[in-house]
Amino acid sequence: MRRRFRPLLLTSTALLTASVSALGVASPSQGQTLNSYGLPGAIDTPTAIAPPEGEIAATVSYSDYGRRVTLSFQPVPRLTGALRYSKIDGIDINRDALQDRSFDMQFQIFDEDEGWRPAVAVGLRDFMGTGVYSGEYLVATKTVTPRLRVTGGIGWGRLAGAWRQTDYRDEGGKPNVEDWFSGPAKPFASVEWQATDTLSVLAEYSHDDYEPEIGGGAEPPGGKFNLGVNYKIGDTYQIGAYTVGGDTFGIRGSVALNARNSPYPSGLEPAPAPVRPRPAPGADPEGWSGAWTADATARPVIQTALGKALRNEGQTLESMSLSANRAEVRISNNRYSQQAEAIGRTARLMTRALPPSVETFVITSVEHGVPTSSVVLRRSDVERLENTAAAHIGQRAQIVSADPRPGDLVMSDGLYPxxxxxxxxxxxxxxxxxxxxxxxxxxxxxxxxxxxxPxxxxxxxxxxxxxxxxxxxxxxxxxxxxxxxxxxxxxxxxxxxxxxxxxxxxxxxxxxxxxxxxxxxxxxxxxxxxxxxxxxxxxxxxxxxxxxxxxxxxxxxxxxxxxxxxxxxxxxxxxxxxxxxxxxxxxxxxxxxxxxxxxxxxxxxxxxxxxxxxxxxxxxxxxxxxxxxxxxxxxxxxxxxxxxxxxxxxxxxxxxxxxxxxxxxxxxxxxxxxxxxxxxxxxxxxxxxxxxxxxxxxxxxxxxxxxxxx
Known part of the structure; x- marks a missing residue:
């Protein structure tokens, strides 16, 4: 758009922000700016910065050269991927606009150290689509001062002003391996200055001449220098404005979430019941001796009480077996996203419900009525390690295959149908x-x-x-x-x-x-x-x-x-x-x-x-x-x-x-x-x-x- 902003992107960005803001907050790395392609960069060119592991970002950008919606993701520390939907008017003779899907991938070879070494990355842009944005690059980025970051690189394809003519009748969607790093190569560069804690100023030198967009009726850029600003709103949102060649204006909005950073790191669930240590043998000689097993009513009473306590924790006690020294409970987890939390809370309740002679706990997970695994714990370990790191009890636990046979397990009353x-x-x-x-x-x-x-x-x-x-x-x-x-x-x-x-x-x-x-x-x-x-x-x-x-x-x-x-x-x-x-x-x-x-x-x-x-x-x-x-x-x-x-x-x-x-x-x-x-x-x-x-x-x-x- 030339010298004016259109409301479409503002509306799209607002919708995108609203759709994810309810999920929580993200935590992008300091100084990370997303470019108009939705990946770390300045305006059109990339940088060698890798987003934090687990980050997922959505970016919308808009100018007279097209509209782009990009979903980028960082599944592992150095690898960045992106899926993009673009709309470019006038360049497909079979349609009013080319509505294109494209994929990007960037791999950070080296991260930046405190010495002379910059971050270095290699990337593929639109490597599996119709190829309208097709280009490859090798890029290095260095933080010169806490507020100044410089980037330089070599690009092929669009990044070198060498658009690879696209046949839109082609089905696309497959890797264009024969084009990768082919044709002329030209340099690009960018500078980012962090003017304030929230505002950064961007300048870049780019050889992308927007040949396909110009063929569709857009005006050519006025030069090879692009300028922009980026504003961060908290740790989650970014909005930016930029010029391409000094006379074509664009705007961009981004929102990010990070899988590793929850808005509720400690959760809001109520605290579990504490472990109840067993009394001294002299205080409960009958309980320690196992004489209680002679009482035919003991198991039903214990199973009913434990089942009620587990139900309050969102677990279903499917069945139970009980002897003087060993107890097995089979549970269905209806509440906790991590099965380990359901098992830990069950172990705590078992210390409160079972007689002191029971030393071996077997907690069997049940999924759709089928036993899947059994965690075997010593009660004395549960008592001794309650206030230590979970890794300590993990070292003492055994995870074994659950026996599909019911054996001496007794079903809880009233569960089925x-x-x-x-x-x-x-x-x-x-x-x-x-x-x-x-x-x-x-x-x-x-x-x-x-x-x-079951x-x-x-x-x-x-x-x-x-x-x-x-x-x-x-x-x-x-x-x-x-x-x-x-x-x-x-x-x-x-x-x-x-x-x-x-x-x-x-x-x-x-x-x-x-x-x-x-x-x-x-x-x-x-x-x-x-x-x-x-x-x-x-x-x-x-x-x-x-x-x-x-x-x-x-x-x-x-x-x-x-x-x-x-x-x-x-x-x-x-x-x-x-x-x-x-x-x-x-x-x-x-x-x-x-x-x-x-x-x-x-x-x-x-x-x-x-x-x-x-x-x-x-x-x-x-x-x-x-x-x-x-x-x-x-x-x-x-x-x-x-x-x-x-x-x-x-x-x-x-x-x-x-x-x-x-x-x-x-x-x-x-x-x-x-x-x-x-x-x-x-x-x-x-x-x-x-x-x-x-x-x-x-x-x-x-x-x-x-x-x-x-």
Missing amino acids: SFSWGIRPYVSVSLFDPDDPWRYEVGARASARYEIR GLVLSGEVKQRAFGSIEQEAPGGLSVEEYQAQDADVTAFGVPRVRSDGRMYSGDDSPSIPRLTLAWFAKPTPTVYTRVTFGLLERAYGGVSAEALWKPVDSRLAIGAEVNHVRKREFHEAFEFRDYEVTTGHVSAYYDFGGGIWGQIDVGKYLAGDVGATVALNREFENGWRIGAFATKTDMSEEEFGEGSFDKGIRLSIPLSWATGTPSTQRIGGTIRSLSRDGGSRVRVDDRLYEVVRESHTGNLYDGWGKFWR
């Missing part, structure tokens, strides 16, 4: 669509769950839309009526429309049933788990899904297999189906690398009949934040797949307890993908086994063990 229900509002958001980048829907969701017996669960939900911009829409330029009347839902290439007609399931003003299933979870051996789910599995498909998972409690490796036979549901009739029917199946391998990082590979047949593999890498932080990236490539050709070439995206999951401070097992989040296409699509089934089991297995338990005494 169990019925629960709830009504709550929902908000659905669709992002990065090439036709409409922001769609939403607001309504109410009623859910119910009927646990018939492991056998009938559940479902009903949704009622209230309002929103998500409406029913048919693909291929057809009307809704024409598409619904078709005998087959296929693309021009004969590919079944398994996801690309997803909007046909939207905009229903009458109640809908997204899910209604009967699921059976079991554990036939100490290391094998199974699941069978039958019914309306998701909004678009119904059928049966069967899964088996091999996962020893202390193994980093897990192997799984899943088979689904499904039929496509009618668009608005809850219990009617369309003609498309398919059997899909995958073999999966999972590996926990430690430090909250795990990977997953799925190989098999997808919903559209294509065969291939999905690779995913995930990071979970100590407080439960999860961020992951995935990519799927199948035997479907780029032309058959359509724009994007293959499926890829980012998954984000935030525990509600991080934002509110109150304990909860609920999460918010979702999957962000550049496009929704038919290739590489799987059935969306709730409670896949690895996610269910890993919460209470060794790796995840130890990662959250700091919560044991909370």
Whole structure:
């Protein structure tokens, strides 16, 4: 925009800020400024600064050269990634504007030291898209004084003023490896002066001549020098204004959250009951001798009292076995995001409920009626180490596989069958669509769950839309009526429309049933788990899904297999189906690398009949934040797949307890993908086994063990 600010960006920035401000505060590093591409930089050029580990930032920038919305993330200390949605007027002859998705990646080779060495980074910009912003760089940044930072680098592609001509008819979405670090290379530089604690002044030298934007009707920049200012509002928000070439103005707004910094670091849950030391043997000789076991009423009384105390802590005492020296309790955690906290609070209550002769505590975690792991503790260790660091009790604890057999366990009275229900509002958001980048829907969701017996669960939900911009829409330029009347839902290439007609399931003003299933979870051996789910599995498909998972409690490796036979549901009739029917199946391998990082590979047949593999890498932080990236490539050709070439995206999951401070097992989040296409699509089934089991297995338990005494 030339010499004036438009209200659109201010509105967008306000909406973006409001959407995340309720979640808490972030803590960006001192002096970090985000550029118009949403990554550390000045105005258009990058710096070698790495954001703090765990930071997720959203940036909106606007000028006559285009609009950009960027989500950047720092999953590990040196690696920065970004997913961007851009709108550039006039440069795509097939559309009024190019609405482009692009990916960036930057790796910090060296961080800055107190001596002469600067921070050094290498980066790829728009390395997997249509390539309209394609460029690579090597950059170094040095803090000269506490208020002055200088950056210099060498750029290729757009950063060298060498736009790589883009064929917008190309499907894009794949790495342009042959272009990386090719063509002419030219220098760029920037200076940032921290004028006050909140205001910084920016200047940069850039060779980007905005050739594609000028071809679309924008005015050329007046020179190679860009100037800007950046203003920080607290530790969370940044707003900035800048000029490109001295005569084209732009504005930018950013907001950041950090997975490692909670607005409630200590939580708001009430303090746990203190450990009760046992009395001296002389004070309770009967309790120490074990003579109490001869009383047939002792166990029921103890189990009832302990069950009531655990219920007040948000735990369900599923079953219990009790002898003179050993007690095992099997618990379902309904409150705490870290299983270690549920186990620690259970151990405290066991010291208060059990006779003094009981020395061995076995606390078994139960998920969906299935025992997943057992933590074995000595009571004397619990008494002795209560006021020490959690690591000390962790060194004394044993985590072993839970025996699937009931043995002498006695079920608690009145647990099954169990019925629960709830009504709550929902908000659905669709992002990065090439036709409409922001769609939403607001309504109410009623859910119910009927646990018939341990492991056998009938559940479902009903949704009622209230309002929103998500409406029913048919693909291929057809009307809704024409598409619904078709005998087959296929693309021009004969590919079944398994996801690309997803909007046909939207905009229903009458109640809908997204899910209604009967699921059976079991554990036939100490290391094998199974699941069978039958019914309306998701909004678009119904059928049966069967899964088996091999996962020893202390193994980093897990192997799984899943088979689904499904039929496509009618668009608005809850219990009617369309003609498309398919059997899909995958073999999966999972590996926990430690430090909250795990990977997953799925190989098999997808919903559209294509065969291939999905690779995913995930990071979970100590407080439960999860961020992951995935990519799927199948035997479907780029032309058959359509724009994007293959499926890829980012998954984000935030525990509600991080934002509110109150304990909860609920999460918010979702999957962000550049496009929704038919290739590489799987059935969306709730409670896949690895996610269910890993919460209470060794790796995840130890990662959250700091919560044991909370």
